[in-house]
Amino acid sequence: MITKIAITDDHNMVLQGIQSMLSDTKEIKIVGLYNNGSETLNGVVKDEPDILLLDINLPDINGIDLCKALKKANPILKIIALSNYDEVSFIKRMLNAGADGYLLKNTDKLELLTAFKTVLNDEQYLQRDIEKKLLNQSIGKKTTNNLLIKLTRREKEVLEAIAEELTTQEISEKLFISHKTVETHRMNIMSKLGAKNSVGIIKTAIENNLL
Amino acid sequence: MITKIAITDDHNMVLQGIQSMLSDTKEIKIVGLYNNGSETLNGVVKDEPDILLLDINLPDINGIDLCKALKKANPILKIIALSNYDEVSFIKRMLNAGADGYLLKNTDKLELLTAFKTVLNDEQYLQRDIEKKLLNQSIGKKTTNNLLIKLTRREKEVLEAIAEELTTQEISEKLFISHKTVETHRMNIMSKLGAKNSVGIIKTAIENNLL
DNA sequence: TTCGCTCTAAGGGTATTCCCTGATTTTTCA
């Protein structure tokens, strides 16, 4: 049985690279190559791949939303996220969005084939290094409180307002609450993010994609 | 005459992709493939490529420093920077560091060959889109004060200290200057970056790769 | 219904930032 693969990446080099890796494997057939989100959405309907290798960083839409949309339209399609980044927050969100696997672009042919087998078997495939990272993180080994940063709805609103360079006073007016409340939220955010001041909040927030 | 090419990229897919693109071109010979900075530094001595395709985002060293080091050790070597990013600040810094060309990873075979020819001819090669961007920017079309942000050496030091979440007092102790001086620098940085406060400084600094 | 979390708010104090102005010295570079 032949497995039909499609690939989405805005970098031709990567498309070419994967094609080349898989060219001498008989059980694999590449049925679609897409450069962006909209091509992918249309393409998978036409080409009916079994597995989609999906680069997360696309020009027209972010990987998380695209992954959700694809899975909604076609739950049978297996999606393996492809990324340069091994940030835990990112990975978690992709998996939550329905991705069946997560690979970094330093993958080799063997791992690619293993990943295909695994997801076709309805299991989740994570690159070795990534699995380790997720484990370490959930055990809480690292002092770098990498993730698990859970801000409440209100805290997120305050965070965004801080990022807009608003003062406490301005934020309180924007959210119709007391400036004292805003301060409390800011303090709690600082504490959750391990920041010493608002600068630290913004740094950590950006690093962890909270904005 | 055969042109000897070496490639540095930590993503095997990209290595494979470029190899595959160039495999049927007789005038090109790939003499080295490196995964990181140190391999590159050693490799180019041994393999003596004419041109190095250098990915900017490497695990062990940043592209700018590596480019400088390579050019210093071997000024004849042509270096074409390879990147996912088309941010003007980045490009400028790579070119300042001695790069002879700048390509995004969405490049195709034709452009790759054109780039080779151009740099071998002692000219600078920039990808079409990038050239446009640089032009637009220098004309000052965009209101987004995209770049031209020129911080002085000292301002950069202060900026970095701010990013470390230090207070003015702490920064002054670190740099052995008066806290008043630090404040002056901070004010000047705010003004240059168009920020309302330190949060804005950090945001803009991160956006513009000043950190 | 109790427990836990969130959101709200306040008091009161200290530390720091932000802003303006003005000035001297040092460095850079044309």
Place this chain on the structure above:
DNA sequence: TGAAAAATCAGGGAATACCCTTAGAGCGAA
């Protein structure tokens, strides 16, 4: 070598951020 840019420092005041503690109301889950 002279002008421009950069780095240094200062005073003083208003605004804001930071910090700690306490506490009531509302809501959803155990």
